[in-house]
Structures are given as structure tokens and as C-alpha cells.
Amino acid sequence: MTPAARIAAAAELLDAWRAGAPAEKLLTTWARQNRFAGSKDRAAIRDHVFDAIRCARSFAALGGAATGRGLMLGRLRADGIDPGAVFTGEGHAPAPLSEAEAAPLPNLADLPEAVACDCPEALEEVLRDSLGPAFRPVMDLLRHRAPVFLRVNLRRSGRDEAAALLAGEGIETRPHALSPTALEVTAGARRVQQSRAFAEGVVELQDAASQAVADLMPLGPGARVLDLCAGGGGKTLAMAARGTARHYAHDAAPQRMRDLPDRAARAGIAVTCLASAELDEAAPFDLVLCDVPCSGSGAWRRSPEAKWRTTPDDLTRLTALQAGILDRAAALVAPGGHLGYATCSLLSAENDAQIARFLANTPGWMRIAERHLTPLDGGDGFYAAVLRRGDG
Incomplete structure (x- = not known):
């Protein structure tokens, strides 16, 4: 699939998500119905969909509409990419931009704070009250993908030994301060569940803060x-x-x-x-x-x-x-x-x-x-x- 075809597929899936269907189920069904799509295509479309969901409010503002197409337009603009170069209508690319879609729209920095940081309107007041001065930096972080963390099973291995075992399988990690058992995956995250370290119970996928709670x-x-x-x-x-x-x-x-x-x-x-x-x-x-x-x-x-x-x-x-x-x-x-x-x-x-x-x-x-x-x-x-x- 071309990059433009992946965006077109993501836009269709986002429309179905907006209608109420769970994103994970939509992606699984799409993969089964489109066997021609390779693993890289599926991963790219998944990233498009979940990135757009995380940033649905700001992407809709940048794209001019809260539709799947609008969200993908907004994503491209947020990344500094000219949507006109992608929305060409050629092959499986999305249809060309309309006159309204091609008109100038605000930049992310020009949006109201709650929109720019993708705060849900329904919970804005309680989030501001709960987070205080941390409201904006926390909400900004929630717009992005979470790090991948592993918990080292101390019954099987020490943290340094587990990191070395993972590195031998192309999975790079670094210790994290939140827990003495936490490793943050910096490369090779998609290999974890097929790794020897995972199969032998040396590591489990678990967020570092969750580990800190158990500690x-x-x-x-x-x-x-x-x-x-x-x-x-x-x-x-x-x-x-x-x-x-x-x-x-x-x-x-x-x-x-x-x-x-x-x-x-x-x-x-x-x-x-x-x-x-x-x-x-x-x-x-x-x-x-x-x-x-x-x-x-x-x-x-x-x-x-x-x-x-x-x-x-x-x-x-x-x-x-x-x-x-x-x-x-x-x-x-x-x-x-x-x-x-x-x-x-x-x-x-x-x-x-x-x-x-x-x-x-x-x-x-x-x-x-x-x-x-x-x-x-x-x-x-x-x-x-x-x-x-x-x-x-």
C-alpha cells in the first residue's frame, strides 16, 4: 500500500469509530478482510488510527471537520505535511481537497488551550481542578504514544541480566527510575512477545507506574x-x-x-x-x-x-x-x-x-x-x- 492509501484506509476506519465501533475490533476486522495488506501496512494504519483518536479534538480543528477525512487532514497539518500532496485522488489516495479544505486553517499554537492539548470538554473542569499547574503538560503528554515498559521477574533474573538477554534478541532497553524492576523499551518493542525472555517468564509487559504501585x-x-x-x-x-x-x-x-x-x-x-x-x-x-x-x-x-x-x-x-x-x-x-x-x-x-x-x-x-x-x-x-x- 502507498502512504496515501494507508491514510485513506485510516480515514474510513475512523468514521466507523466515530459511529461507535471499538477501534481494536475495527482494525482486526479490516486486517482479515484485506489480506493483501502486509504487516507494515497494518502497523502504519493502526498508528494513524490511534494517533488520531488521541488527538481527535485538535486534529478535527486543524482538518476542518471531525470526520475520518478531517482527522487525517489535521494529522498531516500537525506534522507539517501539505495535505494536497497526499489527497490527490490518484490510485487509492483520498479524493483531492475541496476548496474549503484547501483554505488556510489555524495552526496548533493558535487553538484554544483545551483544544490544542486534546482535553475532553466533558471532563475539563475536573481535570483542571485535579491537576492544577500540571494540567497543560500532562494533557500534552497524553496526546502521544505511551512508552513500552517491561517488568523484570526477579524470580527469574536480575534487571541487568534481563536487559542483556533482550539485547541479544534485538530489543534495546534502559532502566527506569519508577521501579527497580522496570525496563523501558527503546527499540524492538514489536519483538517482545516473541522473545525468549518473554516466553521463559523473565519479563512481562507492565507499565512502570503500575510496577511502582505494586512496589x-x-x-x-x-x-x-x-x-x-x-x-x-x-x-x-x-x-x-x-x-x-x-x-x-x-x-x-x-x-x-x-x-x-x-x-x-x-x-x-x-x-x-x-x-x-x-x-x-x-x-x-x-x-x-x-x-x-x-x-x-x-x-x-x-x-x-x-x-x-x-x-x-x-x-x-x-x-x-x-x-x-x-x-x-x-x-x-x-x-x-x-x-x-x-x-x-x-x-x-x-x-x-x-x-x-x-x-x-x-x-x-x-x-x-x-x-x-x-x-x-x-x-x-x-x-x-x-x-x-x-x-x-
């Missing part, structure tokens, strides 16, 4: 640890690699944990998955971590669709759900034990405000650790707090 959790020797909202189990595995605690995982949607047994086996880690009906019988636990469902605003670089589809009503629903999970988790903690709370959110309502509510309403608990992370720290945006229960 914050207190793990005593032989402690009984429950990851209450385990999902795929990334934090379960990160904690389990640190010592001799006994690890349990649960998720309200058990299918999210379907890969966890295989991942744990590959990593040389024992994890017991619990159904909802088994939680009370298995309790109490020395540590319960609840990495709760949230807006995902700290991870919008990785999941940019949520940036445009999360509403204030969604936030109200999520904060109520988070409060219920926090209360439920507290009931599973042993006297003298710990409760970990985490989100990949930048919003105060989902973070410190939740902890303040819990502490105000639940006697006998104290906060002993807290960490706020934004993309300015290098990884995703995360919040984590650790609470300790009184001896009872």
Missing part, C-alpha cells in the same frame, strides 16, 4: 495477599515476585483472569484464583489490594477512546462503585493488616477523595503511604494509598 504494597514473609480486582493479574504477579507471601486473585468478571494461571506458571509463581463466593471463607488476609475500575484517565495514551467517551455521569457511577469495593475490601483485612487502594486515574474524586471518605466513615484505620503519579513521572498516571487496620 508500594507491604508484603511480610508468609503473608496472605489478595488482589481483589485482579483483572489480568499484572499486580498479582509483580507482588508475588518479591517474596514468600501467599497470593490470591479475584475479579468480579472471572473471564478477565483467564490468562493468569498460564502467566503465573510461566513466571514460576503460585496464585490461587478465588470466586466471589469463596472470599469470605478464605479471609482474613494480611493485605488486600483493590485496583478499582476507574476512568482510566492516567492511561489515556494506551486507551484513548475512553478519553472521549467518559462522561460526568460515568464518573459518578464509578466513584460509587469504587467506594463500595473499598468498603468490601476492608471487611476482608485481618486486624493489623493492610488495605491497598489504586487507580490509573488522574482525578481527585477517584483518588485521595475516596480515601478521605473511607477514613472519615470507617474508624480504626490510618493511612500509612500514598503516591500520586502522572505521565510527567514517565509512566501512566496512577494513584495508590496503603491503609493499616487497627489491631482490634
Whole structure:
């Protein structure tokens, strides 16, 4: 495919995304229906689509329309490329520019701040309140692709040894300050999941800030640890690699944990998955971590669709759900034990405000650790707090 044909394909996919279809599903279907497209074509189209979603507000302003075509016009202008050289109508290129499309449009620097930094209008007020002076630099970072991070499994290897093993397979990395297990991939990211280091459980894909959250959790020797909202189990595995605690995982949607047994086996880690009906019988636990469902605003670089589809009503629903999970988790903690709370959110309502509510309403608990992370720290945006229960 020519570069222009890739842009035309991306524009069509973006129109389908704007109509409500998930981008990942659209890209998978397109690849199956267009077998002629090679791996480089598929990767380029994927990049076009997700870059446009991350920057949908500014690209629409630069392109003159919030259509797939407009977003691709905006992308070219943001990159300093003359759209007329691409939109030629020749071969499989997009149709030539109309008179209106060819007319001068604002530059990125001329756009209103919230548009230029691709802040969702529906959440602008809460983002500004939560981020304060960091609002603009954080939102600017969220317009770009996230770094690729690996977590080194300390049961299999040290960080330097893992980096050397990866380098032998053409995957270049560098240590990251957010966690002693974090490696940032600087070249060869697409090779990671086919690498020996990945297959043998030496490394896992995991954001560095997510690793930092797991590092914050207190793990005593032989402690009984429950990851209450385990999902795929990334934090379960990160904690389990640190010592001799006994690890349990649960998720309200058990299918999210379907890969966890295989991942744990590959990593040389024992994890017991619990159904909802088994939680009370298995309790109490020395540590319960609840990495709760949230807006995902700290991870919008990785999941940019949520940036445009999360509403204030969604936030109200999520904060109520988070409060219920926090209360439920507290009931599973042993006297003298710990409760970990985490989100990949930048919003105060989902973070410190939740902890303040819990502490105000639940006697006998104290906060002993807290960490706020934004993309300015290098990884995703995360919040984590650790609470300790009184001896009872």
C-alpha cells in the first residue's frame, strides 16, 4: 500500500469509530478482510488510527471537520505535511481537497488551550481542578504514544541480566527510575512477545507506574495477599515476585483472569484464583489490594477512546462503585493488616477523595503511604494509598 492509501484506509476506519465501533475490533476486522495488506501496512494504519483518536479534538480543528477525512487532514497539518500532496485522488489516495479544505486553517499554537492539548470538554473542569499547574503538560503528554515498559521477574533474573538477554534478541532497553524492576523499551518493542525472555517468564509487559504501585504494597514473609480486582493479574504477579507471601486473585468478571494461571506458571509463581463466593471463607488476609475500575484517565495514551467517551455521569457511577469495593475490601483485612487502594486515574474524586471518605466513615484505620503519579513521572498516571487496620 502507498502512504496515501494507508491514510485513506485510516480515514474510513475512523468514521466507523466515530459511529461507535471499538477501534481494536475495527482494525482486526479490516486486517482479515484485506489480506493483501502486509504487516507494515497494518502497523502504519493502526498508528494513524490511534494517533488520531488521541488527538481527535485538535486534529478535527486543524482538518476542518471531525470526520475520518478531517482527522487525517489535521494529522498531516500537525506534522507539517501539505495535505494536497497526499489527497490527490490518484490510485487509492483520498479524493483531492475541496476548496474549503484547501483554505488556510489555524495552526496548533493558535487553538484554544483545551483544544490544542486534546482535553475532553466533558471532563475539563475536573481535570483542571485535579491537576492544577500540571494540567497543560500532562494533557500534552497524553496526546502521544505511551512508552513500552517491561517488568523484570526477579524470580527469574536480575534487571541487568534481563536487559542483556533482550539485547541479544534485538530489543534495546534502559532502566527506569519508577521501579527497580522496570525496563523501558527503546527499540524492538514489536519483538517482545516473541522473545525468549518473554516466553521463559523473565519479563512481562507492565507499565512502570503500575510496577511502582505494586512496589508500594507491604508484603511480610508468609503473608496472605489478595488482589481483589485482579483483572489480568499484572499486580498479582509483580507482588508475588518479591517474596514468600501467599497470593490470591479475584475479579468480579472471572473471564478477565483467564490468562493468569498460564502467566503465573510461566513466571514460576503460585496464585490461587478465588470466586466471589469463596472470599469470605478464605479471609482474613494480611493485605488486600483493590485496583478499582476507574476512568482510566492516567492511561489515556494506551486507551484513548475512553478519553472521549467518559462522561460526568460515568464518573459518578464509578466513584460509587469504587467506594463500595473499598468498603468490601476492608471487611476482608485481618486486624493489623493492610488495605491497598489504586487507580490509573488522574482525578481527585477517584483518588485521595475516596480515601478521605473511607477514613472519615470507617474508624480504626490510618493511612500509612500514598503516591500520586502522572505521565510527567514517565509512566501512566496512577494513584495508590496503603491503609493499616487497627489491631482490634
